[in-house]
Amino acid sequence: MLLFALALEVSATTVPSGIATSTREGVGQVSAVTSPVAAATANPPKIPIEDLARQPDFSQIVISPDGKSVLARINSSGKSRLGIHPLTPDVRTRAVDIPEKNDLLWYRWAGNNRVLMSLGETVVYFGEEAYATRLISLDLTTQRYALVGKKTQGLEGDDLLHVSPDGQTALLSIQKTVYDFPSVFRVNLADSSMKEVVPQRTDVWEWYADKDGVVRVGLDFRPNGWAMVYRKSEGQPFKKVGKADYDDKGASLELLNFARDSDEGFVLSNKDTGRYALYKYNYVTRSLGEKMFESETNDLSGFSTSDDGRTLRSVWYTEERDKVAWFDPKLKAWQAGIDKAFKGNENWIGSRSADDTAMLVWTGNSNDPGRHYLYLPNDRIMALVTPVNDRLKPVDLALTKYVSYPARDGLTVPAYLTLPKGRLEKGLPLIILPHGGPYDVRDTPDYDPEVQLLANRGYAVLQPNFRGSGGYGKSFYEKGEGQWGRAMQDDLDDGMDWLVKQGIADPKRVCMVGSSYGGYAALWGATRNPERYRCAASWAGISDLGRQLKYQLNFAISRRYRKDWRQTVLGQDRFDAKTVSPLYTINSLSVPLLIAHGEDDQTVPFRQSKLYADALAKSGKPYEFLAIPKEGHSFSENANFVKWLSALEAFLAKHNPAD
Numbered sequence: 321m322l323l324f325a326l327a328l329e330v331s332a333t334t335v336p337s338g339i340a341t342s343t344r345e346g347v348g349q350v351s352a353v354t355s356p357v358a359a360a361t362a363n364p365p366k367i368p369i370e371d372l373a374r375q376p377d378f379s380q381i382v383i384s385p386d387g388k389s390v391l392a393r394i395n396s397s398g399k400s401r402l403g404i405h406p407l408t409p410d411v412r413t414r415a416v417d418i419p420e421k422n423d424l425l426w427y428r429w430a431g432n433n434r435v436l437m438s439l440g441e442t443v444v445y446f447g448e449e450a451y452a453t454r455l456i457s458l459d460l461t462t463q464r465y466a467l468v469g470k471k472t473q474g475l476e477g478d479d480l481l482h483v484s485p486d487g488q489t490a491l492l493s494i495q496k497t498v499y500d501f502p503s504v505f506r507v508n509l510a511d512s513s514m515k516e517v518v519p520q521r522t523d524v525w526e527w528y529a530d531k532d533g534v535v536r537v538g539l540d541f542r543p544n545g546w547a548m549v550y551r552k553s554e555g556q557p558f559k560k561v562g563k564a565d566y567d568d569k570g571a572s573l574e575l576l577n578f579a580r581d582s583d584e585g586f587v588l589s590n591k592d593t594g595r596y597a598l599y600k601y602n603y604v605t606r607s608l609g610e611k612m613f614e615s616e617t618n619d620l621s622g623f624s625t626s627d628d629g630r631t632l633r634s635v636w637y638t639e640e641r642d643k644v645a646w647f648d649p650k651l652k653a654w655q656a657g658i659d660k661a662f663k664g665n666e667n668w669i670g671s672r673s674a675d676d677t678a679m680l681v682w683t684g685n686s687n688d689p690g691r692h693y694l695y696l697p698n699d700r701i702m703a704l705v706t707p708v709n710d711r712l713k714p715v716d717l718a719l720t721k722y723v724s725y726p727a728r729d730g731l732t733v734p735a736y737l738t739l740p741k742g743r744l745e746k747g748l749p750l751i752i753l754p755h756g757g758p759y760d761v762r763d764t765p766d767y768d769p770e771v772q773l774l775a776n777r778g779y780a781v782l783q784p785n786f787r788g789s790g791g792y793g794k795s796f797y798e799k800g801e802g803q804w805g806r807a808m809q810d811d812l813d814d815g816m817d818w819l820v821k822q823g824i825a826d827p828k829r830v831c832m833v834g835s836s837y838g839g840y841a842a843l844w845g846a847t848r849n850p851e852r853y854r855c856a857a858s859w860a861g862i863s864d865l866g867r868q869l870k871y872q873l874n875f876a877i878s879r880r881y882r883k884d885w886r887q888t889v890l891g892q893d894r895f896d897a898k899t900v901s902p903l904y905t906i907n908s909l910s911v912p913l914l915i916a917h918g919e920d921d922q923t924v925p926f927r928q929s930k931l932y933a934d935a936l937a938k939s940g941k942p943y944e945f946l947a948i949p950k951e952g953h954s955f956s957e958n959a960n961f962v963k964w965l966s967a968l969e970a971f972l973a974k975h976n977p978a979d
Contacts, residue, residue, distance in 0.1 A: 363742040364716040367776050369969065371711040372769045373961035378403065378413075378706045381692055383671040385485070386432045387678030390671075390705075393424065400956035402427055402437060404460065407678075407694060416458065421920055423952060425453060425478065430509055431487020433460045436468065438478035442922045445475065445498075449871055451922060453478040455492065457509050466512045474498045481529040485674070491517070491535065493527045502527060504535050521558075523547060530578035531627055537576055537603065550603045552583055562606040578603070579629040586612070586632065588620055594794035596620050598635055615639060619791045638791050640722040641666055641765050650676070654697055658683070666766070669695075684708065686738070686765045687717035687772075708767075716741075718775040720765040720783075725818035727787070731799060733811050734792070735784040736765050739824070740775045740978075748780040749829035749978045750819060752812050752845070755783065756836030759800065760790040770833075773965055778978030780825055786811035804865065805844050805900025812841060813852060828854075831976045833968065835859040836924055836953065843902040843913065843932070850910045855975035857914035857968055860924045860953050863932035864904070866897040871925060903932050912942040914971040916964055918951030944971060 378392040387407070394403035394415060402416040402424060418424045418439065427437040435458045443452045454477040455468040469477045474495030481491040481504065490509055493502045504518035504527050517535065518527060524538030538549040538558060547563035578585040587601040589608055596619035600609030613620065613635045623635040632647040646652035651669065658667045662683040672679040677698055684690020689708035695701070720738045727733050739745055751774050755763045763783040774781045785792070786808050788800020800808055812832065819825035831854055832842040839861020846856035862868045898904040913936070917929035926947070933945040946967050948960050955961040972978075 364776065367712070367716060367772070369773065369962055369965045370958075371709070372773050372776075373955075373958055373965050374709050374711055375400075375955065375958050375961065376689075376706075376708045378405075378692070379708070381671065381680055381705070382428060383407075383673055383678060383680055384429050384432050385487075385674040387673030387675075388432070390680070391427055391429065391435060395956070395958065400424065402435070404435065420950075421922070423922055428483070429487070430457070430483045430490065431485075434458065434487045434509060435460065436480065436483070436490070436509075438480075440922060442925070443475075449925065450475055451871070452476075455480065457512065459510075468492060468507055468509070468512060469494050470496060470514070472497045474500070474502075476502075479526075481527060481535065482531070482533040484533060489533070491529050491533055496520070501525065504529075506533075521549070523560075524549060528576050528578075530580065531625075531629055532580060536578050548603075548606070552604075553581060561604060576601075577623070577625055577629055582630075584609075585629060586623065586625060588623070590619070590794050596793075598623055598632075613645060617792075619793060621791070638762070638764060642668075644668065650697075654695075658695075665690075680705070684767055685714070686720035686767055688714040689767045712772075716776075717767075717772050720768075720771065722765065725815055727807075727811050727814045729807070729810075731787060731796075731811075733784055733786060733815065735782055735815060736763055737783075737819075738771050738775045738781040740778045740780065743778060746823050747826045748824055749778065749976055750816065750825040750831075751779045751781050751972075752816060752830065752832040752842075753781055753783050754786065754812055754832070754834045754838040754841040755789070756834070756838050757790070758786070758788055758804075758808065758837040759797070761837075762789040762791045769961075770965070770968075773969065774833075774972075777969060777972070779972070780819065782815050782819060784812055784815045802895075804840075805848065809841060809844060809848060812845060813849060816852065827852075829976055831855045831857065831972060833857040833972075834861065836861065839924075840865075840902070843915075844900065846911050846913060847902050847905050847909050850908070853911055855912045855914070855971065857916075857971055858929070859916050859964055860918065860921055861915070861929065862924055863902045863928050865901045868924065868928065869897070903935060906935055906939050906941060909936075909941050912944070912971075912975050914944045914946070914967060916946035916948070916967060918953065918955075918960070919947055919949050920951060921953045923953035 375395040378394055381390050381392040383390050389404065389406045392403045392405065394401050394413060401418060403413045405413040421441055423440040425438040425440050427435060430436050437456050438453055439456060440451055440453045442449050452475045457466045457468050469492060477494055479493040481493055483490045488509060490507045491504055492507055493504050495502050501520040501522055502525060503516050503520045505514040506517045507514050521538060523540050525541055526539045527535050528537040529535045534554045536551060540547045545563060548561050549558040550561045551558050576587055583602055583604045585601050585603060587599055588596040589599050590596045591608060597614030598612040598620055600612065602609060612632060615637050618637055618639050620635055620637045624633040625631060626633060634644055634646050636644045646655055655669055658681060665683045665685050667683045670680040670682055677696065679695050681693045681695045682690055689712060691707045692705040694703045694705050718738050718741050720736050723737045724732050724734045755761055762785045771781050787803060788797055788808055816825065816830055820827045830852060832845045834842040839858030842856040842858045843861050843863060846853050915929050915933055917926050919926045933943065936943045948963060951960045
């Protein structure tokens with residue numbers, strides 16, 4: 321039996337060399353250390369959609385500060401919930417229901433007996449639909465729920481700046497009303513009482529605090545640049561310390577970190593190369609100091625420091641795959657041991673207890689959904705917590721590899737290619753699978769059930785990280801500005817041409833499939849270039865770009881570069897969004913479409929697909945429409961994911977058969 325009562329048993333577990341496994345009742349024993357990446361087979365069996373669509377019983381697992389319990393997103397009784405589970409064998413998980421038409425956005429511990437969670441929902445905002453977030457506190461001792469914030473506050477209600485180590489207080493930045501600028505409040509989480517500690521300023525839209533809970537910086541993001549106010553310690557007044565245009569090479573700063581009682585700290589900046597690297601930073605002089613770490617090809621994603629903010633602990637980034645570099649010698653050694661045991665896999669030390677005596681480890685690969693372990697390094701114990709999907713065997717799944725190809729303007733486009741097992745790599749039917757986002761998002765070679773379904777059914781799958789995708793530096797991002805439906809779409813078409821030139825893909829058997837922005841790209845590809853694609857399929861795609869931007873302005877804004885959406889999406893020439901919206905260009909469509917959408921989607925409203933389906937019906941265009949009640953932007957229920965994958969499989973078999 322596993323540590324989680326809802327999880328299923330597995331027949332084998334692997335652990336790093338030199339680490340013993342617990343022999344306590346309820347924890348599986350290990351007889352050998354082997355790599356979970358199995359050898360390839362020539363003809364893998366047809367994998368049931370129900371197995372591929374199986375959602376993890378537990379995901380996004382976060383350990384408590386004392387290492388005795390975890391939070392996790394769970395799938396139980398057909399619903400996505402928040403699970404609270406003591407790490408004790410045979411103890412059932414407590415499931416917290418999420419209110420209907422609400423999204424569980426994130427969650428965290430506040431001490432060992434309190435949970436904070438962010439919920440999002442669509443609300444009416446000045447007569448229009450808009451997306452609002454709220455912060456909820458759950459006291460595990462009294463079972464009391466409470467709103468953290470004010471009922472009159474603005475749309476963003478979950479800007480949490482700091483939580484005290486004991487979980488008693490928190491700093492929350494909110495607008496007191498929709499007409500105010502954000503203030504910072506210290507919240508007593510026991511009774512939800514609030515005290516304003518930093519009043520609003522008309523020159524600050526976002527506040528930052530240090531690890532002691534002192535608000536140190538305020539930033540204002542405007543269409544053309546940002547401005548900063550700063551103070552060294554609590555009680556001092558804020559002073560304006562600078563401003564910069566976004567075009568200034570030193571203007572883009574991210575993930576501010578402050579050393580205790582010091583004007584020094586760390587920051588991610590792309591000043592030198594256009595790629596975000598880690599530097600020391602002086603907040604008074606607004607000057608970069610020593611460069612601490614960089615990737616030669618990609619942006620850094622984030623970093624962590626000691627509690628006093630003076631010492632680096634880690635940085636993480638993505639090149640061909642996700643990577644971490646540890647500065648902490650103990651964690652570096654532990655990571656090396658785990659990597660040695662799970663050779664060839666991607667291995668992550670994730671959430672850790674406050675004293676690093678307990679931590680969660682995930683290991684997996686593109687052909688392996690992976691497993692979560694509880695690692696007790698001082699006791700040399702690693703226990704299997706839960707597999708991600710124990711119905712799948714790596715030997716039956718296809719490996720994904722990193723590739724790159726030239727776009728028509730000379731830009732190198734990074735991508736991932738998955739080829740079907742047991743087939744010659746020649747003249748294959750092809751699926752172009754663009755990611756969502758689109759900005760600050762990119763594909764990685766992680767296990768993907770859609771990719772594996774398509775490869776298992778005989779298709780080559782290309783996942784292009786088209787211009788504007790996250791992680792490739794400022795120049796790559798800027799080449800995507802104003803390129804919705806234009807050069808961003810060219811990159812997808814150019815990926816097809818490259819595979820055809822390589823002899824891998826059959827140009828007469830190509831379809832595009834995607835979700836969210838990827839769904840938009842699929843619909844637009846079929847509309848813009850029907851001569852290229854035999855069909856297209858969209859989950860939760862956008863048909864009316866202008867409508868979506870009015871609904872959720874930050875949907876199309878890069879959070880790294882803080883550009884105005886008109887610049888990001890429409891570019892300097894401010895072209896009419898209707899000219900790249902499938903809803904308004906139906907006359908150009910001549911290939912069949914599959915349109916699917918969850919009726920409770922609050923990221924891309926269901927109306928985006930419903931309006932398009934109605935217009936297609938009126939115009940007599942070929943399409944299929946799948947509406948799934950009580951489903952959101954991503955799949956919360958196995959049965960709904962099965963519906964989508966089944967519809968996709970049947971649609972492709974009809975319009976672009978692999979055999």
